[in-house]
Amino acid sequence: MSAPAPIETDAVVIGAGPVGLFQVFQLGLLEIKAHVIDALPYAGGQCIELYPDKPIYDIPAVPATTGRELVASLMRQAAPFEPVFHLGEEVASLARQADGRFLLGTSRGKTFLSKTVFIAAGVGAFQPRRLRVDGIATLEGRDLFYHGSPAEDLTGRDVVVVGGDEAALQCALDLASRGLGSVTLLHRRDVLQAGAAALAEMQALCEAGQMAFRVGQIIGFDTRVEAGESRLSAVHVSDVDAQLHVLPADRLLVFQGLSPRLGPVADWGLAMARKQLEVDTERFATSEPGIFAVGDINTYPGKKKLIVCGFHECVLAAFGAVAIVFPERRTLLQYTTTSPRLHQLLGVATPGKA
Ligand SMILES: Cc1cc2nc3c(=O)[nH]c(=O)nc-3n(C[C@H](O)[C@H](O)[C@H](O)COP(=O)(O)OP(=O)(O)OC[C@H]3O[C@@H](n4cnc5c(N)ncnc54)[C@H](O)[C@@H]3O)c2cc1C
DSSP: OOOOOOEEEEEEEEOOSHHHHHHHHHHHHTTOOEEEEESSSSSOHHHHHTOTTSEEOOBTTBSSEEHHHHHHHHHHHHGGGOOEEEESOOEEEEEEOTTSOEEEEETTSOEEEEEEEEEOOTTOEEEEOOOOOTTGGGGBTTTEEESSOOSSOOTTOEEEEEOSBHHHHHHHHHHHTTTOSEEEEEESSSOOBOOHHHHHHHHHHHHTTSOEEEEOEEEEEEEEEETTEEEEEEEEEEOTTOOEEEEEOSEEEEOOOEEEEOGGGGGSOOOEETTEEEOOTTTOBOSSTTEEEOGGGEEOTTOOOOHHHHHHHHHHHHHHHHHHHOTTOOOOOOOTTTOHHHHHHHTOOOTTOO
């Protein structure tokens, strides 16, 4: 079967953090449509991943907001321009083609042909923290899953859930009511970061023998051969007293949080300084014409890693892209307050017009 044709577009924004989202808005005002790709399964970058409910006090004209509220507002602001989101996939490759456009490839095998690229990759793509157990990576996607459950029917299976946060506990609670062989929640400490109601539910399920809670760390595993394949059969757990326990396990679901990894951005041949992309401050262009970098991923004299600085960068980068996307067009600065054309693009009424 031949690979699907690349998605052709004027702009690809890599990263759906606050700066990537505002980049979409600024491109939209200049009539440049964008596809947005993020490794996370949701938009918001650090704001959602690291501090969703903490207050932010330094967004201009917004005395106080939270990571979650800011991202929701940015999504609403960008909505009139109908960005197409591709979430849960990392941009793995980026290369210029003979016709001057860029070919991008994602971890899920999607490809894009774009006239311009905006790298808003922040501190890198957020990746699950993986188990550090020799050889266990070979089970990934089959018996070992990070931040999710397999779609298959798990009836009768022994499942070990690893982690101590709300997501890990909720996963174990959901599984405990589904008639599995056994469900064990395993955490390295005896304190879980979860709400009182979820903790009470866990206690009740443990008392009813529908799930178990163990304290310890996985240090090894056993496999058995099933249909010619090597499949997980047990995990070796070292408890706080360094005693070894062997727990039956057909599936291992791991929730150990996410950490950013700069990853492929460093492999695209762009000029970098201290793991950040060097840009000019007129257009926030990288060393490769047509590729711009905005937000925490870039560096220039005086750079401050603040959302407000990233927002400013988006404006100039969008204007920098017009000459590439619409080489024949002379683009003038228009105010959103007064421009009928911008009102049309934003889908709002122009004051005084019927
Ligand atoms: C605890 C904390 C509090 C903060 N408080 C404030 C504050 O009060 N005010 C303020 O201005 N700033 C604050 N910041 C900083 C602010 O969060 C960052 O400046 C901002 O998030 C940068 O936005 P960004 O869009 O550039 O990058 P990010 O928010 O990091 O988003 C980048 C996105 O790109 C994705 N990505 C990266 N590489 C790839 C790839 N190859 N393929 C696909 N996707 C990729 C990532 O998954 C991520 O979602 C705070 C930061 C932290 C950690």
